[in-house]
Amino acid sequence: MSTYKLYYWPGIQGRGEFVRLAFEAAGATYEDVARLPAARGGGVAAMQKLMQGAAPQAPMAPPFVVAGDEMVAQSANILAWLGPELKLVPRDAANRRWAHQLQLTVADFVDEAHNTHHPIATHFYYEDQKREARKYTAGFLENRVPKYLGYFEGVLTRNPAGPRHMLGKSLTYVDLSIFQLIAGMRYAFPRAMARTESGYPNLVALHEATAQVPNVARYLASKRRIPFNQNGIFRHYPELDR
């Protein structure tokens, strides 16, 4: 397959990061198109041109990936597509479905994490929905985070191949996504996570082990890894982190 072209907002990790992590862990050659200069065919305008173009399968939103003849959107769909090629998922159909199911549950969690700072409308500033953000986040931290992390911890515990991976006995894109989820939660809610993460020892161990996978460690130390910031999905507002 030719070089993968990833299209995503250039200033944030966001939903594109789940795809970036897969490319990086696999050592794949890819272009992060919107981060390239316009002179090299990059920039946000190049991305938006494809979204607003006449292609029958133009995507509604990034991230999307172009490879060969295909243009595919939705982060979980991209990972289901490229996972086998990147050797980041078992080859059999049943395990691919199970990996995808877990990835969709990660995506649900990510949506809720986003809503902590934007419960009312994405097109309003956080500052215009702070009061609602506090109410939403209280329930998120008290009810939703334990529900999701408890579920993922249970999946690790019940993995017949052992609790070192979400499924099977080697690294998959689901492990990478769980790494990202824990990293994001620690950035956004350091106090809440410090208080509760000991209840999820297998998730914490998976986060550590994944960060030390050589390709992942190299990526995290590189400039290609955009730092967490206040424009992404995981944002740190101390007033929300109680």
Add this chain to the structure above:
Amino acid sequence: MSTYKLYYWPGIQGRGEFVRLAFEAAGATYEDVARLPAARGGGVAAMQKLMQGAAPQAPMAPPFVVAGDEMVAQSANILAWLGPELKLVPRDAANRRWAHQLQLTVADFVDEAHNTHHPIATHFYYEDQKREARKYTAGFLENRVPKYLGYFEGVLTRNPAGPRHMLGKSLTYVDLSIFQLIAGMRYAFPRAMARTESGYPNLVALHEATAQVPNVARYLASKRRIPFNQNGIFRHYPELDR
């Protein structure tokens, strides 16, 4: 394949309805387990037992489907799995990915439609978040609905096989899901939809044509179709429908 067993909340259409519509349109034999009496192995308790069970692949939430040796959750994942068997998606991999991408975009819309009445927390009553629901819904109707419906209308318009189907030239599970989305929006927001749906003529035509597919028409007229109600995803609160 043996009889499909669908597990979903018995009193609502909800996210299970996208799967029910696929089974019904295909004329498949399935059991809607949580709606069966406990004496026949049904009821919500039977569903929750599987969710809380020791199976390595226990799902976090319904809907999920058991067929053969597999138990698969997440409505879009279920449809991607069973679509080829039910002949509700083209057989080639690229079109299956495209159908799944559209289905995931439908799922995103459904999440936002749910948030119109529960913007703060699923575990609070609507009555305890009415003020926030009004603010959320105003932005939903003004910005998000046109964005999603405009996108889906564009997909129909650009379909190389013509605007009668979301992809290809025959009925897919994506058409069924778009039917459900329009039906739900008309139930929840009749005034807003009456005002705006003429802007989406191909979506409206797809809704009508899908409702007249014989298996779908029979299902909609049967007791198996749970009526829209105030516990589901699409709820009608006149104060939100401005």
